[in-house]
Amino acid sequence: MSWILALETSTEWCSVALGRIADGGALECLVRHEHTGPRSSSRVLPAAGELLAEAGIALSDCAAIAFGAGPGSFTGLRTACGVAQGLAFGADLPVIPVNSLMACAERVRLGGQGVPALPPDVSVLVALDARMDEAYAGAFRWDGAAQSWQSATDMQVCPPEAVSLPSGPFWLAGSAAAVFGERLTATALALRSVPEALPAAPALVSIALRALARNETVAPCDAMPIYLRDKVAQTIAERQAVAAQRAATAAGEQP
Structure with missing residues (x-):
């Protein structure tokens, strides 16, 4: 079966996976998933080389290269x-951009590692810390017949209080609940919270393999990140105001 090389660096994690569907139908992935902070750029290529060597294949043996297109760190x-x-240019391969919020939902759907199976007709609302006192958010609903995710809300970057909720029951995935607590309304309304469901390369592989089967690829020159935010930094005064607000919130939560 076709191999996919997937790269995900939209958060402080450098996540690289080389995966395919094994003969038994299960997803098979070789993974490097490391907390690198701002050093992902120095680790992503070595990690990809390690996985190709471990699998005993060349990059040109892959069917496509997937990457976490965002939203996330600029x-x-x-x-x-x-x-x-x-x-992709060097190996003459197509590219598959994967929505990083959708990758979190896929992590929930795949289950395992302590995450139970997602019940039918339950959406996944993904909310990630976007810094600057905001969250990246979007909800997705799994369409079993089409074997694909459908958007249940528009993607947004906004204060945690303004995150849109999907209609019907939902699970909450991502880091925002731990960062914002009760300010994220979805925390109290979700059937279940899965904070460990962050963007990771194995989920990208899973999504990309389905996209590849549908011929949903782009040429390398057409690959683009998903930016939801025009402003990528705060002023000193804005950072101090956010820090003061979080300190006041933390003080109010103390017994």
């Missing part, structure tokens, strides 16, 4: 997109 998105483009 630098991280540029890293994953740029590396994917460069590798």
Whole structure:
């Protein structure tokens, strides 16, 4: 079966996977998933080389290269997109951009590692810490007949209080609940919270393999990150105001 190389650096994690569907129908992945902070750009290529060597294949043996297109860290998105483009140009491969919020929902759907199976007719609302006192958010509903995710809300970057909720029951995935607590209304309304469901390369592989089967690929020159935010940094005064607000919130939560 076709191999997919996937690169995900939209958060402080550098996540790289080389995966395919094994003969038994299960997803088979070789993975490097490391907390690198801002150093993902120096780790992503070595990690990809390690996985190709471990699998005993060349990059040209892959069917496509997937990357986490965002939303997420501006630098991280540029890293994953740029590396994917460069590798794909060199190996004459197509590229598959994968929504990083959708990748979190896919992590929930795949289950395992302590995450139970997602019940039918339950959406996944993904909310990730976007810094600057905001969250990246979007909800998705799994369509079993089409074997694909459908958007249940528009993607947004906004204060945690303004995150849109999907209609019907939902699970909450991502880091925002731990960062914002009760300010994220979805925390109290979700049937279940899965904070460990962050963007990771194995979920990208799973999504990309379905996209590949549908011929949903792009040329390397057409691969683009998903930016929801025009402003990528705060002023000193804005950072101090956010810090003061979080300190006041923390003080109010103490017994």
